Amino acid sequence: xxxxxxxxxxxxxxxxxxxxxxxxxxxxxxxxxxxxxxxxxxxxxxxxxxxxxxxxxxxxxxxxxxxxxxxxxxxxxxxxxxxxxxxxxxxxxxxxxxxxxxxxxxxxxxxxxxxxxxxxxxxxxxxxxxxxxxxxxxxxxxxxxxxxxxxxxxxxxxxxxxxxxxxxxxxxxxxxxxxxxxxxxxxxxxxxxxxxxxxxxxxxxxxxxxxxxxxxxxxxxxxxxxxxxxxxxxxxxxxxxxxxxxxxxxxxxxxxxxxxxxxxxxxxxxxxxxxxxxxxxxxxxxxxxxxxxxxxxxxxxxxxx
Amino acid sequence: xxxxxxxxxxxxxxxxxxxxxxxxxxxxxxxxxxxxxxxxxxxxxxxxxxxxxxxxxxxxxxxxxxxxxxxxxxxxxxxxxxxxxxxxxxxxxxxxxxxxxxxxxxxxxxxxxxxxxxxxxxxxxxxxxxxxxxxxxxxxxxxxxxxxxxxxxxxxxxxxxxxxxxxxxxxxxxxxxxxxxxxxxxxxxxxxxxxxxxxxxxxxxxxxxxxxxxxxxxxxxxxxxxxxxxxxxxxxxxxxxxxxxxxxxxxxxxxxxxxxxxxxxxxxxxxxxxxxxxxxxxxxxxxxxxxxxxxxxxxxxxxxxxxxxxxxxxxxxxxxxxxxxxxxxxxxxxxxxxxxxxxxxxxxxxxxxxxxxxxxxxxx
Numbered sequence: 001x002x003x004x005x006x007x008x009x010x011x012x013x014x015x016x017x018x019x020x021x022x023x024x025x026x027x028x029x030x031x032x033x034x035x036x037x038x039x040x041x042x043x044x045x046x047x048x049x050x051x052x053x054x055x056x057x058x059x060x061x062x063x064x065x066x067x068x069x070x071x072x073x074x075x076x077x078x079x080x081x082x083x084x085x086x087x088x089x090x091x092x093x094x095x096x097x098x099x100x101x102x103x104x105x106x107x108x109x110x111x112x113x114x115x116x117x118x119x120x121x122x123x124x125x126x127x128x129x130x131x132x133x134x135x136x137x138x139x140x141x142x143x144x145x146x147x148x149x150x151x152x153x154x155x156x157x158x159x160x161x162x163x164x165x166x167x168x169x170x171x172x173x174x175x176x177x178x179x180x181x182x183x184x185x186x187x188x189x190x191x192x193x194x195x196x197x198x199x200x201x202x203x204x205x206x207x208x209x210x211x212x213x214x215x216x217x218x219x220x221x222x223x224x225x226x227x228x229x230x231x232x233x234x235x236x237x238x239x240x241x242x243x244x245x246x247x248x249x250x251x252x253x254x255x256x257x258x259x260x261x262x263x264x265x266x267x268x269x270x271x272x273x274x275x276x277x278x279x280x281x282x283x284x285x286x287x288x289x290x291x292x293x294x295x296x297x298x299x300x301x302x303x304x305x
Numbered sequence: 306x307x308x309x310x311x312x313x314x315x316x317x318x319x320x321x322x323x324x325x326x327x328x329x330x331x332x333x334x335x336x337x338x339x340x341x342x343x344x345x346x347x348x349x350x351x352x353x354x355x356x357x358x359x360x361x362x363x364x365x366x367x368x369x370x371x372x373x374x375x376x377x378x379x380x381x382x383x384x385x386x387x388x389x390x391x392x393x394x395x396x397x398x399x400x401x402x403x404x405x406x407x408x409x410x411x412x413x414x415x416x417x418x419x420x421x422x423x424x425x426x427x428x429x430x431x432x433x434x435x436x437x438x439x440x441x442x443x444x445x446x447x448x449x450x451x452x453x454x455x456x457x458x459x460x461x462x463x464x465x466x467x468x469x470x471x472x473x474x475x476x477x478x479x480x481x482x483x484x485x486x487x488x489x490x491x492x493x494x495x496x497x498x499x500x501x502x503x504x505x506x507x508x509x510x511x512x513x514x515x516x517x518x519x520x521x522x523x524x525x526x527x528x529x530x531x532x533x534x535x536x537x538x539x540x541x542x543x544x545x546x547x548x549x550x551x552x553x554x555x556x557x558x559x560x561x562x563x564x565x566x567x568x569x570x571x572x573x574x575x576x577x578x579x580x581x582x583x584x585x586x587x588x589x590x591x592x593x594x595x596x597x598x599x600x601x602x603x604x605x606x607x608x609x610x611x612x613x614x615x616x617x618x619x620x621x622x623x624x625x626x627x628x629x630x631x632x633x634x635x636x637x638x639x640x641x642x643x644x645x646x647x648x649x650x651x652x653x654x655x656x657x658x659x660x661x662x663x664x665x666x667x668x669x
Contacts (some may be wrong), residue, residue, distance in 0.1 A: 038431035039442055046445040046502055050452065052470060053460040065466055067473045114338035123328040127626045129335060134620055136346045138552075140559040140605055142579040143598040144345070146586045147352035175345040182338060207330070236453035238562045239583070254455045258566060270463045277456040284451040292443050299503075300510035300545075 057275035064270030078275035089276055091249055092256035096280075098166055099241075099252060100234040103173040107181040107230050108223065115185030116211060120194070130186075137179035141239050144175055149243055164247035172240045177230045184229060184298055188222025189215070225298035228287055235284065253280050350602075353595045357382055360592035375592060382596035395573035396486050403597060405573055406581040410601075413489070413577065414557040417496045422550055424497065425504025426542075430534075432505065433512045446502040454499065458566025461495040465567070484572045492564050492575050496557065504549050511545030512538065548620055551612040558605055578604075 056064060057078050058071040066072075082089045117123075118130060152168050154161035162168040192215060200210035216223075241252040251259070257276040260269055288295060359375040360382055366372060390401035397408050432442055449457070464471050465481035472478055481491040515538065523533050561579040568575045570584060578601040585594035612618040 035431060035434050038427075039435050039438060042428050042431060042442055042502075042505075043445045045498070046448050049457075049460055049464060049498060050448055052464055053456075056463060065463070065468050067468070067470045110338045110341055113334045117331040117334035121327040121331040121334075122625070123331040126331075126623070127621065129339070130621045130623060130626075132339075132342070136342050138555045138605060138609060139346060139350075140579065140598065140601050142559065142561065142582045142586075143353050143595075143602045144349045146582065146591055146595045146598050147349045147356055149586055150356070150591050151352070171345055174341055175349075178338060178341055178345075232451065236455075238453070238455045238566075239579075243583070243586075254453055258455055258459065270466070273459050274463060277452075277459055280456055281452050284453075285448065288447045288451045289444055292440070292447055295447065296443060296506060296510070300507055 053274045053277055056271055057278045059271050061269065061271045064268070064272070064274070078271040079279070081269070081272045082275045082279065087256065087260055087272070087276075088248055088251075089253065089256055089279070092251050092253040093279070095166070095245075095250060096235055096253040099169045099173065100231050102166070102170050103177050103234045104227050104230045106170070106174060107177040108227055110178060111181035111185050111226065112216075112223065115182045116189055116215070118182070118186045119189035120197075133179045133182050137176060137183065139175065141172075141176070144172060145239060145243055148172055148240075152244055162244070164245050164250040166250075168244040169237075169240055169252065172244075173234045173237060177234055180233060181226050181230050184226040185219075185222060188219055188226070191222075192218055221294060222298075225291070225294045228291060228295060229298050232284055232287070354599060356591055356595035357599050358592070361590070378592065382593045383600075385593075393573040395484070395576075396489065402573065402576075402581060403578075403600075406576045406578050406597075407600075407604075409489075409575060410558055410560070410577045410579075410604075413492065413496070413560060414554055416493055417500075417557050418550060418554050420493070420497045421501040421504050421553060422546070424501040425506075425549075426508050426546070428502065428505030429508035429512055429542075430538075432509050443506075446506055449499045450503050450506075452499070454562040455566045457495060457499050458563045461491065461498075462567050465491045482568060484568070484574045486574065488568050488572065488575050492567055495567055496560070496563055499563075500553060500556075504546075504553060507549040508542055508546055511542040514545075515541045544617075544619060547612065547616045547618045551609065551616075551618045551620065554608060554612070555605055558608065559601065 055069070055071050056066075058074050058076070059066055059078070060073065060075045061077050061081055064078075081087065118126065150156075151159050152162035154163075196214050196218070197207070197210040200214045201207065205213065236254065237252075238254045238258070241255045242258070245251055245255070253276070257273060257280060260273050260276060358377060358379060360378045361375050362372045362378070386401055386403050391403075392399050393402045393405050394400075395405050395409075397405060400408075428446070432439065432446075435442060452460075462482065463469060466472075467478060467480055467482070469481075471481065479487050481487050519537055519541075520533060523537055528536065559579050560577050561583065564572075564575040564577060565580055565583075570580065578597060582594045582597040582601065585591075585597065613620065
């Protein structure tokens with residue numbers, strides 16, 4: 001065979017490209033358009049009500065119930081009203097932050113060591129402990145609320161009056177925060193290979209050192225995600241906050257927003273309430289947008305492997 | 306590779322195949338968590354059960370004063386539902402207030418969770434096919450999840466206002482926030498909006514674990530899109546989906562914030578068990594409040610148990626525990642087989658097979 005005959009049968013690069021190109025018939029285009037329409041539907045579905053809240057916050061306080069799709073005229077008066085002395089919302093935000101951060105730190109402290117034991121050690125009651133923890137997270141808050149309200153309101157002589165204190169919110173919040181944290185952290189610790197600790201121990205670490213120097217730094221993203229999820233759960237809490245802290249200076253932001261009477265004396269100050277809602281949601285949205293991948297990982301860690 | 310099923314000449318004192326000296330450490334590490342849970346969950350529930358047997362008697366004492374002290378009343382708080390019912394007339398006709406709340410709770414749960422599951426799976430299917438803009442969609446889908454429930458309740462209250470934008474779009478004047486079937490729909494719409502994306506997110510994570518080879522094989526075998534969905538997608542997503550639906554069901558059964566914020570307290574058409582018990586506690590009727598919250602708690606336990614037993618929801622998801630229970634099953638089967646064969650050792654128990662379970666690996 002000589003070189004002269006070969007070129008007759010050679011397919012050019014352009015022909016290969018044409019052959020490799022996927023067929024774009026009517027069905028393909030229909031599917032493509034369907035997917036784009038579906039995506040648009042999801043985004044609009046999720047964001048439209050939220051958009052309504054935001055634009056209602058930027059209206060004039062007197063136009064809270066306006067149905068224009070654009071604030072006309074736009075104004076920041078609602079945000080000023082939120083922080084007026086009548087509403088005391090700044091203090092409420094501070095209260096929410098104090099309760100959420102303290103609860104998050106406490107749950108992380110207890111959760112990290114507990115979750116490590118659940119993920120790594122073998123002991124006889126493991127199934128029972130896991131079941132108890134998941135059971136606690138499924139618990140209806142109202143069942144805890146009734147005896148706690150009786151206890152915190154000074155009904156029993158042996159218990160101090162805890163109404164309108166931070167601990168009255170932090171302690172009950174542990175009931176759902178701690179199971180959540182343990183659950184997420186256990187899933188994260190399980191993902192780290194056992195060989196890491198074994199290698200550390202071969203190199204002369206005690207199990208405690210192996211945990212501290214090898215596992216904890218590697219689990220930092222998981223710990224951080226758990227912190228965000230716990231923070232959001234406690235920040236959004238309403239039932240305990242509504243029941244235990246009614247005092248003007250001790251309300252959390254969710255309760256304060258719900259109970260706004262408006263600085264201008266209209267029947268329902270929707271504009272001001274929406275402005276407070278936006279302010280309440282913004283810290284969470286910042287967390288969500290920056291750490292969306294981690295949060296999705298954390299949310300799915302329990303259910304899917 | 307998961308288990309090394311090799312008989313081991315184990316030391317005599319070892320009683321359990323799981324505890325190889327780590328039990329003490331586990332006890333030390335777990336005791337703070339368990340202690341906290343005992344204090345914040347265990348003790349309150351015991352107090353709650355006790356409280357449900359007490360009530361302030363109605364009527365007056367021998368000095369003509371109203372009773373202010375609680376007395377032990379046995380099951381009165383539970384039986385008074387039938388003996389002297391507080392009748393309300395909401396959507397379901399005249400009936401006891403507790404029964405009404407129970408039906409509301411159940412109906413909300415069934416309708417909301419079904420709608421959320423269908424919508425969530427549909428969203429997950431779309432997201433799984435999206436090549437571009439996945440980040441945008443994921444950010445959008447997290448927005449309803451991140452908004453505090455009470456904020457979303459007030460937001461929907463504005464939308465559903467009689468002069469609000471929902472009525473403007475519909476071109477009618479529906480009194481969504483009144484006290485009737487339409488307010489139930491307002492609650493359902495608001496709840497589905499907030500949580501369908503969450504189910505979508507969990508279902509998407511399940512979808513992404515399915516290998517594309519499976520679909521390719523199905524296509525080669527001539528399966529159409531619907532068959533692929535029902536025979537491949539659904540069964541493979543089911544474990545993740547069942548757990549998500551279980552958590553959503555329990556969440557909806559204890560729903561409080563949304564109807565309370567959107568429609569308000571003491572509106573019987575949307576009053577859930579949690580709301581009713583809360584009102585009772587607020588009126589210092591701790592006994593009945595505790596009784597109703599215990600009924601709700603038992604309802605949750607039954608539903609959770611049904612999910613685990615009937616649908617096989619694997620909420621715990623620990624591979625090691627699964628391996629242990631599989632080993633126990635094998636041991637029982639072995640015992641049975643030996644007894645049936647009637648050999649020389651039939652009367653005595655067969656020797657126990659010891660196994661070592663490797664940690665951290667999946668026993669599949």
